Amino acid sequence: MARKEIKSEVAGTVWLVETEVGAKVAEDDTLIVLESMKMEIPVDAPQAGIVVEILVAKDDPIEEGQAVAIIETI
Amino acid sequence: MSWESAIEELRRREGLARRMGEQVKVDRHHNAGKLDVRQRIDALLDKGSFHETGSISGKAEYDEDGNLVDLRASNFIMGRGKINDRVVVVAGDDFTVRGGAADASIREKPIFAEQMANEYRLPIVRLIDGTGGGGSVKSLEMDGRTYIPANPGWEWVVRNLSTVPVVGLALGSVAGLGAARAVTSHYSLMVKGLSQMFVAGPVVVARVSGPITKEELGGSEIHTRNGAIDDEVTSEAEAFERTARFLSYLPSSVHELPPRGPVTDDVNRREESLISAVPVNKRKVYKMRKIINSVVDEDSFFEIGRQHGKSAITGFARLDGWPVAILANDPYIYGGSWTADASHKVTRFIDLANTFHLPVVHLVDNPGFLIGLESEKAGTIRHGAHALAALYQADVPWCTVIVRKAFGVAGAGNSNHSKLFFRYAWPSADTGSLPIAGGLEAAYKSDLEASDDPDALLADIEERLTRVCSPFRTAEAFRIEEIIDPRDTRPLLCEFANLAAPLRKPGPATAPYRP
Incomplete structure (x- = not known):
């Protein structure tokens, strides 16, 4: 069990928040979808865990490397 | 004594x-x-x-x-x-x-x-x-x-x-x-x-x-x-x-050729998943590494520099045993756009392939150089110019597969157009100077301003242009040489590797390698 910040690898705008606090996620599950370069770019869970915080909301501008959610790894 | x-x-x-x-x-x-x-x-x-x-x-x-x-x-x-x-x-x-x-x-x-x-x-x-x-x-x-x-x-x-x-x-x-x-x-x-x-x-x-x-x-x-x-x-x-x-994957020196590895995989293997690997919805991304692994010899892909310049994927692989250099875009990172650091990575990688006589396979999904203030501040065009110069200075056999996008100056870096190269396009190919989505408002500005219903006009123009953008029309004019079934990619790449093998030339490369 460890808290892990999930960071966006690209700058963009939050288009969809596809998870919620308390949700159990598997590796590669999409947490947030950003719009960047006119594309829908998912930010996926790097490993299984429970979502403990969502740090962004729809339409928020996101910088490269910015944390978008925190999961507690299982 | x-x-x-x-x-x-x-x-x-x-x-x-x-x-x-x-x-x-x-x-x-x-x-x-x-x-x-x-x-x-x-x-x-x-x-x-x-x-x-x-x-x-x-x-x-x-x-x-x-x-x-x-x-x-x-x-x-x-x-x-x-x-x-x-x-x-x-x-x-x-x-x-x-x-x-x-x-x-x-x-x-x-x-x-x-x-x-x-x-x-x-x-x-x-x-x-x-x-x-x-x-x-x-x-x-x-x-x-x-x-x-x-x-x-x-x-x-x-x-x-x-x-x-x-x-x-x-x-x-x-x-x-x-x-x-x-x-x-x-x-x-x-x-x-x-x-x-x-x-x-x-x-x-x-x-x-x-x-x-x-x-x-x-x-x-x-x-x-x-x-x-x-x-x-x-x-x-x-x-x-x-x-x-x-x-x-490399020869012992530039005076030799890269050695052929074991032949372990069927050259005619057609991976069924490739027909649906690229989403029909152009806004959706997909995993380029999965495509790479499906077309090269099994377990032969050796990625280099995964954490840097991430919109470009670079690595060695084998095709029918022949070592090749694989260059590709990762749509998950800025849609695959060449950033300043991706351009730097591409430059070094093409120089590496050129130095040691590795034929290059380029799997292209390049919407262009990354746009925006941060990209300008990073000097993307300077680094991009390095990458294009490396491409034009290289003298190794080259095969390009247009997987999806090839736009603008960076998209033109899909191959050195002045040489004979093999180039295949998947039906998902979407190419040109500027993607429709990016250039529409600018190109039709006065029409849209004069319209009573600019949204409807915009949708109408987009539909018209999308039809013209079909790769079949481009192929009619031989601006795309061949459209292929994605499942035929491996057999064609293996054919390329076998045709390229005798063309590789030992000796000092056409341009010196800089670290």
Whole structure:
């Protein structure tokens, strides 16, 4: 069990928040979808865990490397 | 009478030198979870294949009668050995003697190693665990003078980049000259948590900008993301495995051709999943690495620089056993756009392929250079120009597959248009100067301003243009040479690799390699 910040690898705008606090996620599950370069770019869970915080909301501008959610790894 | 006693003396000296630093320092090194330099050499090379040069060089102590009392080895161990039965030069720093500092290494030894690699046309692997080149400022008192710095053997270090494969393994705290030796290579690795690299270490930095740990200042997390080091691994054993694998795709020098590997996979294998690998919805991304792995020989893809310039994917692979260089875009990162750092990565990679005569397979999904203020600040066009120059300077067989987008100046970097190359387009190909989505408002500005219902007009124009953008229309004009079923990609790439093999030309490359 460890808290892990999930960071966006690209700058963009939050288009969809596809998870919620308390949700159990598997590796590669999409947490947030950003719009960047006119594309829908998912930010996926790097490993299984429970979502403990969502740090962004729809339409928020996101910088490269910015944390978008925190999961507690299982 | 014979020379037996001299040989006994030789063996005694060899034994003394093999002890490395004082026992307490060797123990401290092991306790830090690190292999010593001799263990590293043994782990890297085929069993029993190491032949050391300069095995009794070091600092000797004699008694009043001139009898040898002790011999402490120099901290630079080098020689020849084999990796997978091919001869290489190996050169390792011994951290247990003077912290691997180059001033305790005997100046001529590293130069000899580099020159041996160059003149005998052998790959060189540097096991770097040193604290720099100049020693400490204490040497001012010892020498009674200072000097203008020069990097010893740098003429060979640089010449080797255009002659033989060079691997730099940073295996401890690597500073100054050691850092430059790691980076002045074709492939470099750091071991996560075990190695750090910096221009100057924390003690020096603390005087300028406050306290900082080794890992914070120069851990692998920093240097594999900024591209100074190609990849990170989790153990020294993995570093040696990756070194062997990297070298397996390359010839021993530019004077030879990359060796064909085992033929293990059916050239006519058609991967069914490829027909739906690219989403029909153009806004959706997909996993390019899955496509790469489906078309190359099974388990043959060796990615290089995964953490840096991430919108570009670079690595070696095999097609019907023939080693090739794979260049691709990752749509997950800015839709695959070439950023400044991706352009830098592409430049080095094309230079690497060109230096060692590897045919290139380019899987293209490039919406162009990354746009926006940050991209302009990063000087993307300067780095992009480097990449395009590398492409046009290269002289290796080239095969392009347009997987999806190829737009603008960066998209034009799909191939050198002035040469005959093979180019295939998947039905998902979407190409031109500017994507419709990006250029619509600008191109039809006055029409849209004059319209009562600009949204409806915009949708109407978009639909009209989308129809014109069909790759079939482009192929009618032979601006796309061939549209293929994605499932036929592997057979066609294997055919390319077999046609390209006899065209590869040994010898110095058309452009020098710069690290």
